[in-house]
Amino acid sequence: MNPDWSARRDLSINQATVPRWSASEVIEGCARAGYAGVGLWRDRVQAEGPGLLAKRARTLGVEVTSLCRGGFFLAPTTEGTKARIEDNLRAVDEAAELGAAVLALVCGPAPGRDLAGARQAVAAAIAELAAYAATAGIALGIEPLHPLYCGDRSVVVTLPQALHMARCAGKGTVGLVLDSYHLWWDPELERNISQAASAVLLVQLADWLAPPPDPLNGRGMLGDGCIDLRAFCRTVRSAGYAGKFEVEIFNPEVWALDPADTLEVVALRYEEHAR
């Protein structure tokens, strides 16, 4: 075990990296490993109750850096879309009870081929949700996903696009979640991050494996891929980001590890490749 735990004060672990743990186990595991925060998922939070988890996190001094996730606003029917927006209101309630710093939004695919129309509809849905979130005191984080996901998970796929949406939706309440995995390819990344600086609510880390072994669950452990994570972290820090780095790795090989070991590996890799 690494005797210097100071790096771990920069880190949060997203539950998707250690799915074998329940939400309370993630909180406890992070406290034991010296991590500053956790990112939790709605289904796992619902299973134990957001109030109980909020208390556990407070007691152990672990910050809930995100609740994952809201979004997926658009359904093929108007009723379907209405139900999804209703579900997003419940996500805001859960984030508030949990004391999560950010509700991360994955801005769903287009129901048909009208990508521009879907983008407008997503912007409208976020504006509606923002009003409710403001009342609940919850920050919404639009997460631009890798363009790989444009067809099935998110019509928001670039940082400038997400920033524009956040600014239109409501200053202060709506910001951004930036993930190295989703953004590293951008030839204008440094400039785009610097322009988004004040809107960045959370930064997530994962590496890009080349070629990607799986579109959904092929994200890489820090240092296993081709992203210059140190430059990425330096860029967001230089832009003024003072929050945690939440590590979110969807990968069966990572999931096969003992979750406590995963936390050790992530901390070591963060020091070696990103800090």
Added chain:
Amino acid sequence: MNPDWSARRDLSINQATVPRWSASEVIEGCARAGYAGVGLWRDRVQAEGPGLLAKRARTLGVEVTSLCRGGFFLAPTTEGTKARIEDNLRAVDEAAELGAAVLALVCGPAPGRDLAGARQAVAAAIAELAAYAATAGIALGIEPLHPLYCGDRSVVVTLPQALHMARCAGKGTVGLVLDSYHLWWDPELERNISQAASAVLLVQLADWLAPPPDPLNGRGMLGDGCIDLRAFCRTVRSAGYAGKFEVEIFNPEVWALDPADTLEVVALRYEEHAR
């Protein structure tokens, strides 16, 4: 068979869509099916000889819309990179002998994690190649690939980035190859195409399947995916593109068809979804 063959005068088939055919078979198949052009691959062209194929294409009135491909400039060693640039000079020679309208460039991955450095090195390699290509009278087409390929196939992943590189490398000699599959996700696509208008040498078509069944060989037959191909074709036409649409689909299900049937399906789908 569709009695109205006029749409086929818009079309070229890329050999990667019908790999069971040799280069001369693709030329002959296209002539029979009323297609205006073919895009050929270097290994298949070398197997039969570019001179012979040029003659066959001329005789049958089939345009060679592209030779695929140059690029992949950067190797881990200086000698390796030098050998690759040498190989690109041979690709220019082959394109000239073949009478290809464009040599398509896939601008390779970074040998390490220095993406910005790799992009500069690629730009330098293209500038070097451009001088040689100008003498041979061959146009080089920088093809921005989908950001999905940033780690293993191309450091050039956006249209504005490719356009900037083309303009720096040499006006007139270096332009762009645009493919719907690589670009459809771009929130600024219409504006970016309109700004690139005069530099567009070739437009390729394939659909995006969601979720992608395979990163490399998961491209969709026109109409099977989520791209609004009609809007894409309209946009490039409005920007002034008067060339052919070269259909390039890497997909084992397409490859399983009789190549002559593939040409029929592509023509019908083009009419139904793109024209």
